[in-house]
Amino acid sequence: MNSSNIELLFKAHISKNDELFNELALNLIKEEEMKNHHLVANRLKKILENDNSYINKSNLIKRNLPPIPRDNEKGFPLLEIKKDYYNWNDLIVDSKLTEILKEVVRENKKSQILASYGLKPKNKILLSGPPGTGKTLTAKILSSEMNYPLLIVRFDSVISSFLGETSSNLRKIFDYIEKGKWVVLFDEFDIIGKKRDDPTEHGEIKRVVNNFMLMLENYTGDSILLASSNHPQILDEAVWRRFDEVLIYYLPDVESREKIFKKCFKILHRESSINYKMLAEETEGFSGSDIEQVSIRAMKNSLLDGEKRLSQDYIEKSIQRQKDNLRFKGSMKNGGSFTFKDL
Ligand SMILES: Nc1ncnc2c1ncn2[C@@H]1O[C@H](COP(=O)(O)OP(=O)(O)OP(=O)(O)O)[C@@H](O)[C@H]1O
Ligand SMILES: [Mg+2]
Structure with missing residues (x-):
């Protein structure tokens, strides 16, 4: 953000011009995203989201x-x-x-x-x-x-x-x-x-x-x-x-699945060996939301295990888990042929 925009941002805050403040803040977030500073961008987004004053003061x-x-x-x-x-x-x-x-x-x-x-x-x-x-x-x-x-x-x-x-x-x-x-x-x-x-x-x-x-x-x-x-x-x-x-809206095709995986993992350091094509091929029939769930689960487990970088292994395990969940949901939908004895 150039210095005149920073000045404007401050002025918007002081003069309680929420609309202008919001627009400038959003531009700043976009700029950070363009620079691949996703962690910073996400933190800024969270701050704005938690600030209900936007709605209250609008x-x-x-x-x-x-x-x-x-x-x-x-x-x-x-x-x-x-x-x-x-x-x-x-x-x-x-x-x-x-x-x-x-x-x-x-x-x-x-x-x-x-x-x-x-x-x-x-x-x-x-x-x-x-x-x-x-x-x-x-x-x-x-x-x-x-x-x-x-x-x-x-x-x-x-x-x-x-x-x-x-x-x-x-x-x-x-x-x-x-x-x-x-x-x-x-x-x-x-x-x-x-x-x-x-x-x-x-x-x-x-x-x-x-x-x-x-x-x-x-x-x-x-x-x-x-x-x-x-x-x-x-x-x-x-x-x-x-x-x-x-x-x-359709379920994502293989190329879109690859893009959604990439989008989801942006916030974390990753092994360069992650094979996104393979992940996309293995997740035929997954919705964008399924891929998001797979990614979040893999990232959490990797972080909590103290790994410095996310590896393919964590994602593969999470995909398997999602497939089990989807199978479970499917059997519930198909007239309940599933019983708890099946577990
Ligand atoms: N096409 C997509 N592109 C990128 N991310 C997606 C896409 N579809 C789903 N997602 C991910 O999954 C999450 C859930 O999707 P969303 O809530 O928009 O689904 P929906 O179509 O509204 O589903 P429902 O019909 O169950 O309400 C999104 O927040 C996003 O992270
Ligand atoms: Mg919805």
């Missing part, structure tokens, strides 16, 4: 933002607000997908130019794909890139045992969204689709789905609304056409 709160809405029946919060720091390098997906996501950011950042021609940026996006393929990570990156807080709505907690409450919960959430600029993630959005197949709840759930779709359609604010789904097949045409873009 313009939104200055305008007396009401408290987070809660379910009337059970009293739990209907959404959570996060501020994370991620960038495009964190997401390893097909380049076409990144291109569309960058387009979304560009259109929303420059929405005023579009508005003067009566055009609106894309801001309703469906993210669909298997678990652990980067959908939530995408929401975090969009939130960082836009410098909007991330607002996460988990559908399973919105659906109340009294379905009438569900519609009122949705209303409360959309009222809240109206009060600021956010990246909103409607997580596990397909849970309402899934329930539609349940004959006992059919009528009510249909009403809830229609209600949500209507609220989505009527939303004309400046936030970016994302909905994530693991089961695209249960979402019908009527749902799909409500979104400006439908993005499909």
